[in-house]
Amino acid sequence: MRSLVFHSRDNVSLVEKPRPESADGEALVRVEVSAICGSELEASPGSNPGHESAGIVEQIPEGTSFNVGDRVGVSAVTGCGVCPECLRGVQLFCERTPRIHTEMHADYVTVPVSALRAMPDGTPASHAVLISGDTLGVPVRAQNRLPTKHHDRVLIIGLGPVGLGHTLVRSHSGAEVFAIEPSRARRELALALGATQVFDLGEQIDFKANLVIECTGIPACIKQALACCESGGTVLQSGECETHIEVSPSEDFIRREITYTGGWYYADEDFPEMVRLYKAGLPVDTMLTDELPASEVAEAYRRFVSKESGKVVIRWS
Ligand SMILES: [Zn+2]
Ligand SMILES: [Zn+2]
Numbered sequence: 001m002r003s004l005v006f007h008s009r010d011n012v013s014l015v016e017k018p019r020p021e022s023a024d025g026e027a028l029v030r031v032e033v034s035a036i037c038g039s040e041l042e043a044s045p046g047s048n049p050g051h052e053s054a055g056i057v058e059q060i061p062e063g064t065s066f067n068v069g070d071r072v073g074v075s076a077v078t079g080c081g082v083c084p085e086c087l088r089g090v091q092l093f094c095e096r097t098p099r100i101h102t103e104m105h106a107d108y109v110t111v112p113v114s115a116l117r118a119m120p121d122g123t124p125a126s127h128a129v130l131i132s133g134d135t136l137g138v139p140v141r142a143q144n145r146l147p148t149k150h151h152d153r154v155l156i157i158g159l160g161p162v163g164l165g166h167t168l169v170r171s172h173s174g175a176e177v178f179a180i181e182p183s184r185a186r187r188e189l190a191l192a193l194g195a196t197q198v199f200d201l202g203e204q205i206d207f208k209a210n211l212v213i214e215c216t217g218i219p220a221c222i223k224q225a226l227a228c229c230e231s232g233g234t235v236l237q238s239g240e241c242e243t244h245i246e247v248s249p250s251e252d253f254i255r256r257e258i259t260y261t262g263g264w265y266y267a268d269e270d271f272p273e274m275v276r277l278y279k280a281g282l283p284v285d286t287m288l289t290d291e292l293p294a295s296e297v298a299e300a301y302r303r304f305v306s307k308e309s310g311k312v313v314i315r316w317s
Helices: 038-042 125-131 134-145 161-172 184-192 219-227 249-254 268-279 294-305
Strands: 002-008 011-016 026-035 053-059 071-074 108-112 116-118 153-157 176-180 197-199 209-214 229-237 259-262 288-293 311-315
Touching (some): 026 071, 026 125, 053 125, 125 134, 125 268, 134 161, 153 161, 153 219, 161 176, 161 184, 161 209, 176 184, 209 219
Parallel strands (some): 153 176, 153 209, 229 259
Antiparallel strands (some): 002 011, 026 108, 026 311, 071 116
């Protein structure tokens, strides 16, 4: 089968590999589409960092709710399934350490059955990959945890795919969404997804938001997120940041009562709401701007890295 190899953010290629064999408790999925996530750009050379895919079940153990031939989405994170956190639907906190599944930019992938996501009848593969992965999962879990009301002001800093997903989900919930992003194409896409107003870097923001969602992980942007949050409001850290930053506990948290929290993926318990929103007409496909055949993976990555795109999908079959 074909499988992607990541060399650097603007250099990927395909290699031929043997098809993976499913172990006990695993399913074999023939990948129809995979999607590129911003976090992949930090992958290690030689890896296949794909972790968003949808396809057709080819092999499945006895006694599951899935059948050979079903179209499924694939979740990137599974837990042990038996610890208290997994049993309450939050495999992200699995006490035996959640497993993260990659290798999904390929013709076939094997994953535990608990990674499979059943799709509503007739869902195209290019929607299934958006519904079952980071694209809808991250913003829907954030909304389940930190709901916003009609007319609440939400400020989103950074409009990569995750920032665009937050824009879509919050706009749909009736919040007024504002966003800051240097790419003009992505600002325009945010407006198409329902944002009220978008700003270029350095433009004056003369209001404060009830909820600020920081999607860049850049220290200066995290400081801006705290500065743009109203007293009593919340800052959600959605962009990864492994460096240490300075904050003032007295000024930011004690005097202004700001809540600072984070989130990285979705939990099993969030999936029914993700499907409900899709069935209710959430236009998740508006985020899909580019779909290329697997033979053009290098071009798919190039378009993603250019920041002119929303969600970029690779078609395998
Ligand atoms: Zn991701
Ligand atoms: Zn567990």
